[in-house]
Amino acid sequence: MAVGPDRKDVVVSIYLAWALKHTLVGSVPLWDYLDPLRYEPGECRGWFSCNPAIGLALADDPRFRRGVNLFFHPGYPVSYREKAVPGVQVSLDRGATRAEVDIDFISGAFPVGLWNGHLGFGNSVVSGHMAAYLRKWGRLRLK
Numbered sequence: 001m002a003v004g005p006d007r008k009d010v011v012v013s014i015y016l017a018w019a020l021k022h023t024l025v026g027s028v029p030l031w032d033y034l035d036p037l038r039y040e041p042g043e044c045r046g047w048f049s050c051n052p053a054i055g056l057a058l059a060d061d062p063r064f065r066r067g068v069n070l071f072f073h074p075g076y077p078v079s080y081r082e083k084a085v086p087g088v089q090v091s092l093d094r095g096a097t098r099a100e101v102d103i104d105f106i107s108g109a110f111p112v113g114l115w116n117g118h119l120g121f122g123n124s125v126v127s128g129h130m131a132a133y134l135r136k137w138g139r140l141r142l143k
Helices: 005-021 053-060 126-137
Strands: 034-039 045-050 064-068 078-082 087-092 098-104
Touching: 005 034, 005 045, 005 098, 005 126, 053 064, 053 078, 053 087
Parallel strands: none
Antiparallel strands: 034 045, 045 098, 064 078, 078 087, 087 098
C-alpha cells in the first residue's frame, strides 16, 4: 500500500512528537509546553502555541544554548538549540507564546554550518537520518 501525503505527514509528526516527548527541559518533557498547530510535510518541523514558561525553562537548561534567528524562521527571532546533534531547535516569538520546532540532524555550528547542508531541506528530514534518530530517541513505541 502506497503512503500518500497525508499519511506521510502523520508519520513525520509522530517522529517529531516522539522526540519532543523524550527531550527534557529540566525534568519536564518539551512536549508538555507545546500545543500542536501544524506540521511541515516531509520534515520533522512543526508550529505550536506554547506555555510562555518555555522560554525561562530553556534558558535555565544547560543542554540548550540561546541564539538569534536573523534570516531563517521568520517571526521567531529567539532560538534555543539543543547542543547535541541530532538535536531539537525551538524558535520562539518575542512573547514565547508561539514556537517553530524542528530537529537538526546536521550541525549548524559556525562556520561549518554554512556549507555542510545544515541550511538545506535535508537537515530536518528524518528518513535520511534514521540511524541518528534511533540512537538518540530510540524506536517509536505506539500503544
